Amino acid sequence: MSNLYYKKISITILLIQVFLYTQSQTGNKVFTGAEMVNFSTISLSTPGGQSWLTDRLATPGYFSVTNGATYSNSSDAYNINGYVKKYGNQAYTFPVGNGVDLRTLRISAPTAATDSYATAWILGDPSGNLDPTGPNGGPHDVTSVTFPVYAVSRVGQWDWQAGVDMGTTGDGINLTITVSIPDMTVFSLASNLRLVGWNGTSWIDLSGMPTATGNTENSTLFGYMQAGISAVAIGSAWWVLPVKLVSFTAQEKACSAELNWSTADEESFDHFEIERSGNAISFQKISTVNAKGNKTENNYSYTINQDVPESYYRLKMVNKDGSLTYSPVKYVKINCKPNTRFIKLYPNPVNNGNVFLSFGSEISGVAQIVLFNEAGQQVTKTKTTLTNGNNNIIIDVSHLPKGIYFIHLITADHKSLFQPQKIIRE
Numbered sequence: 001m002s003n004l005y006y007k008k009i010s011i012t013i014l015l016i017q018v019f020l021y022t023q024s025q026t027g028n029k030v031f032t033g034a035e036m037v038n039f040s041t042i043s044l045s046t047p048g049g050q051s052w053l054t055d056r057l058a059t060p061g062y063f064s065v066t067n068g069a070t071y072s073n074s075s076d077a078y079n080i081n082g083y084v085k086k087y088g089n090q091a092y093t094f095p096v097g098n099g100v101d102l103r104t105l106r107i108s109a110p111t112a113a114t115d116s117y118a119t120a121w122i123l124g125d126p127s128g129n130l131d132p133t134g135p136n137g138g139p140h141d142v143t144s145v146t147f148p149v150y151a152v153s154r155v156g157q158w159d160w161q162a163g164v165d166m167g168t169t170g171d172g173i174n175l176t177i178t179v180s181i182p183d184m185t186v187f188s189l190a191s192n193l194r195l196v197g198w199n200g201t202s203w204i205d206l207s208g209m210p211t212a213t214g215n216t217e218n219s220t221l222f223g224y225m226q227a228g229i230s231a232v233a234i235g236s237a238w239w240v241l242p243v244k245l246v247s248f249t250a251q252e253k254a255c256s257a258e259l260n261w262s263t264a265d266e267e268s269f270d271h272f273e274i275e276r277s278g279n280a281i282s283f284q285k286i287s288t289v290n291a292k293g294n295k296t297e298n299n300y301s302y303t304i305n306q307d308v309p310e311s312y313y314r315l316k317m318v319n320k321d322g323s324l325t326y327s328p329v330k331y332v333k334i335n336c337k338p339n340t341r342f343i344k345l346y347p348n349p350v351n352n353g354n355v356f357l358s359f360g361s362e363i364s365g366v367a368q369i370v371l372f373n374e375a376g377q378q379v380t381k382t383k384t385t386l387t388n389g390n391n392n393i394i395i396d397v398s399h400l401p402k403g404i405y406f407i408h409l410i411t412a413d414h415k416s417l418f419q420p421q422k423i424i425r426e
Helices: 003-019
Strands: 020-023 027-030 035-038 041-043 052-054 062-065 070-072 083-087 092-094 105-107 116-123 149-152 156-162 176-180 193-198 203-205 220-224 231-237 244-253 256-264 269-277 284-290 298-304 310-319 324-326 330-333 343-346 354-361 365-373 378-386 389-396 403-411 421-425
Touching (some): 027 035, 027 062, 083 092, 105 116, 149 203, 193 220, 244 310, 244 330, 256 269, 256 310, 269 298, 284 298, 354 403, 365 389, 378 389, 378 403
Parallel strands (some): 027 052, 035 062
Antiparallel strands (some): 020 027, 083 116, 116 156, 156 231, 176 220, 193 203, 193 231, 244 256, 256 298, 310 324, 310 330, 365 378, 365 403
């Protein structure tokens, strides 16, 4: 991590001398816009009876840690009632709660030393106006779910923030998120529990399969973070398939994506549908693989010509009676240039004005240019005319707010000419 990065944190520590109110009898509080950064180990249980609190506003206060630092001795009696932030590329368990109930959230190791992530446990029905931070703050309707999720617990949720500060990085995609759950015995069987994420419009399944150690107090539940998620909660899936997904991997091989997976107990299982996405939110079916049907181990391999640098893959696993569930999402980055039609997008990032899209096409005719935001919501749609050969299209993005967008080019027969192209509007 650069010296400039640590200087930024040091300046923050000086600033919190103004904003942080500390008194042994009433506890520590970090006010809105302020931050207390910990470089070592601080016990939450000393001195005894001391509380730890931050403002829960659109711009929260934060208790923060750097790599190697921690807040130790967390419990129901000693936890941080508010927001905790983590800088760096080490795995970390956030000791968040509501002051009398510890509800930890743990992340696996991020990829970059400049990454930053933050969370807070928010007690109460997510459908209420409880999540104060953007993007997608406000109510998260527990009745708005995407199959196979059919219910979301009204007990509470964890606010999720990635790349929290200007100058830091991190989108959280594919991080393993493990939470300590409240008592869910009246909500769902342990086998049906799922970690779910709010994508701006709906709660989606992040687990992909049963991952709960139980459904009682302080059992754990984990899933895999996806793009566009701003809160996580506890959900329940419709059913569990008889098939057991033993392993699932995806990696680059000779400028293509190679998917490998193995299963057991396929006696009542029908087929797999391989799905691909350019943003880990909106998936499209690209192929079907029939089940082998053996009770013991079954091995599969599938190679996909990936014509863009980055793609996300998952398996849709369908039983003979029509029931289904999904595998975890896997990410593949192609580090060589595939031998396919060219696609160029520039400038990217773009400050304002126009983006130029150049590509080769084997068809001609009318098509639609559709832009989606990071939450998978359509923001613009315009007509264009394709020619057989080289095409150059100008896309006006001056009216769009800052953020990440995905360009889709849809032909007259409703097919995508190429994988969605990501642009950054600065």
